[in-house]
Amino acid sequence: MIIMEMTDSEVVGLLMSDENANWSVNQAFGLVEFLGEVHDEDNPYTLDVIALRCEFSGYKSIEECAKEYTMTVEELEENALIIFCDDGEIVIHNIKTKRLRASYVRGENISDEIPQNFN
16 A cells, blocks of 8 residues: 655646546635545545545536525535535535435435534
């Protein structure tokens, strides 16, 4: 196993080089900043650009994202992990929001099933 410490810019470069992802530079930096906040030396992060592409999506605005998930901005803010980036762009965690969207469309309330410390 090779362990390598990387700068934020190096990680952003790797995210931007993923041809199957559509990150903007703002979104990539926002995601890297978020990962830096939730991980530290005692809880290191193993970079997996494919997993990040699958688990997170970037949007030009929160309104664009809310429209795609057929939710109001307020519902999205209450129920989703949102990373706010420069210029109004956001990155959102897909797994939680897609599950919420499905339950929202069916009229189910699954808020009790979601860990309170998720956001």
